[in-house]
Amino acid sequence: MAEGEGVRRRDFINIAAVSxxxxxxxxxxxxxxxxxxxSKDVLAESTTELDLSAIEPGQAIKAVFRKQxxxxxNLTPKEIQEANAVPVSSLRDPQTLAxxxxxxxxxxLVTMGVCTHLGCVPLGAGEGENRGEFGGYFCPCHGSHYDTAARIRKGPAPTNLVVPDYTFNSDTVIVIG
Incomplete structure (x- = not known):
């Protein structure tokens, strides 16, 4: 019996040490x-909430999301019709408006305002800015032209303007990120 007690005591010491x-x-x-x-400041910049109620059809706004x-x-019915009329097969980066x-x-239409060529900020979101040959956005750095769906149509940019992840919280409020 003395031997059994020693084993039990040793097992207890091993379990206690490992614990x-x-x-x-x-x-x-x-x-x-x-x-x-x-940190909290980084988390605060991880999403951007925008109220869309003041944007009239045909108007665009510039906002900031993650420092970009x-x-x-807000596309007009005419702009939507023009975007849908473009044959997708004719596009360099084929995507439908949908x-x-x-x-x-x-x-x-929510897109990052960064040209996919070399990262310049295209014109076309502000009132009276050059919207390029296709009525969307125009990058003045190297001459990329985007259509009303922010798809590349002419110039050196390889792809369409990037659409970030976003959700609608209501009919007039979106959260980007």
Whole structure:
């Protein structure tokens, strides 16, 4: 019997030692991992909420999302018709307007305001700015022309203006990011 008690006592000491080491390891790792979480100011910039109620059909606004410009355009029925009339096979970066907008909100086009050629900010979102040959956006740096659906139609830009992730919180409020 004395031998059985020794084994039990040794097992208890091993379990206690391993448990103490495990608790110490967790206590060490928790602060190391939690310090890698983004700070509150970074989290605040991770999304942008925009009220669309003041944007009339045919108008566009410039906003900022993650320190980059964003264009939000309220397309007119004529602009939607023009965008849908373009044969997708003729586009350098083929996308339909429906692929670039949200279902039920086809008149709202949200794109990053950064030319896909070398990162300049295209014109066309502000009142009276040059919208290029296709009525969308025009990049003055190297002459890229985008249509009303922000698809590349002419110039050196390789792809369409990027559509960021966004959701509609209501009919007039979107959250980008």
């Amino acid at each position: 103490a080491a495990g608790i110490g390891g967790v206590a060490t790792l928790v602060p190391l991992i939690s310090q890698m979480a983004p 410009p964003v264009f939000v355009r 692929e670039r907008t949200k279902e039920g909100h086809e008149n709202w």
